[in-house]
Amino acid sequence: MTRTMEPLARKIFKGVLAAELVGVFGAYVLFKKMNSSQDFRQTMSKTFPFILEVYYKSMEQSGMYGVREKDQEKWLDSKN
Numbered sequence: 001m002t003r004t005m006e007p008l009a010r011k012i013f014k015g016v017l018a019a020e021l022v023g024v025f026g027a028y029v030l031f032k033k034m035n036s037s038q039d040f041r042q043t044m045s046k047t048f049p050f051i052l053e054v055y056y057k058s059m060e061q062s063g064m065y066g067v068r069e070k071d072q073e074k075w076l077d078s079k080n
Helices: 002-036 038-047 049-061 067-079
Strands: none
Touching: 002 038, 002 049, 038 049, 038 067, 049 067
């Protein structure tokens, strides 16, 4: 019984590992895009505001303050 479960366990492990790698890569690409484009952050604020909030908090945790304020200032200026 143990011998027949081993290949299944390996397949499950490989699947979980692949899913983790895809998730980490996706998070990196999303962060990179949000970090380089203020317009993309504006799009994110309209569609996924909770993800943008995580971005702002991570930037503040790393010691980079003022990103949120600059974004809001630009977005208010563009409305007027």
